[in-house]
Amino acid sequence: SQQGEEDPQALSIQEGENATMNCSYKTSINNLQWYRQNSGRGLVHLILIRSNEREKHSGRLRVTLDTSKKSSSLLITASRAADTASYFCATDAVLTGGGNKLTFGTGTQLKVEL
Amino acid sequence: NAGVTQTPKFQVLKTGQSMTLQCAQDMNHEYMSWYRQDPGMGLRLIHYSVGAGITDQGEVPNGYNVSRSTTEDFPLRLLSAAPSQTSVYFCASRRGPTYNSPLHFGNGTRLTVT
Numbered sequence: 001s002q003q004g005e006e007d008p009q010a011l012s013i014q015e016g017e018n019a020t021m022n023c024s025y026k027t028s029i030n031n032l033q034w035y036r037q038n039s040g041r042g043l044v045h046l047i048l049i050r051s052n053e054r055e056k057h058s059g060r061l062r063v064t065l066d067t068s069k070k071s072s073s074l075l076i077t078a079s080r081a082a083d084t085a086s087y088f089c090a091t092d093a094v095l096t097g098g099g100n101k102l103t104f105g106t107g108t109q110l111k112v113e114l
Numbered sequence: 115n116a117g118v119t120q121t122p123k124f125q126v127l128k129t130g131q132s133m134t135l136q137c138a139q140d141m142n143h144e145y146m147s148w149y150r151q152d153p154g155m156g157l158r159l160i161h162y163s164v165g166a167g168i169t170d171q172g173e174v175p176n177g178y179n180v181s182r183s184t185t186e187d188f189p190l191r192l193l194s195a196a197p198s199q200t201s202v203y204f205c206a207s208r209r210g211p212t213y214n215s216p217l218h219f220g221n222g223t224r225l226t227v228t
């Protein structure tokens with residue numbers, strides 16, 4: 001079963017607008033990560049936020065984490081056509097038998113139009 | 115700097131055939147994993163390894179075998195391909211299972227089983 005669920009499933013905006021994607025999860029986590037996937041390619045890591053952090057920035061990306069609500073959001077400011085891709089959240093949780101496991105959601109498809 | 119390399123990029127198999135998907139990384143990462151990606155399902159973990167000689171099952175291991183004889187290589191074997199194994203397969207690695215570290219993905223193998 002999926003740990004993370006993104007919302008919305010698809011998002012279409014104009015270049016220059018901001019894009020916000022949300023992720024909800026079910027169990028306790030060590031960290032939450034966001035990835036981007038361009039069509040036909042592998043996933044690329046964008047940003048990692050630890051469970052004791054509430055907000056993190058990287059360039060035009062802003063990620064928030066609310067562990068009480070088990071949710072996270074990814075904001076892309078001043079979007080560009082090159083931001084068109086699928087975005088996935090992934091939760092990193094400790095396994096009962098030891099080690100960590102990264103579980104991915106189903107993704108948000110973002111289209112940025114000129 | 116190659117990162118994670120997967121071969122082949124595309125493969126067509128007939129039901130019942132066997133094949134091995136290759137994965138190699140040159141980052142000296144302890145942790146390696148295989149995911150499959152299907153429409154609407156996100157990425158699902160097949161098998162993973164926390165170091166040479168150690169492998170474990172993910173959430174969808176049936177029909178797949180793995181081994182980890184070296185740090186660099188983590189091949190995925192399909193012993194008797196079935197149409198349900200038609201998917202895109204991604205290999206990913208990271209520094210270690212207990213670190214707050216991101217996954218590095220290969221570009222995937224698109225497998226069709228007829």
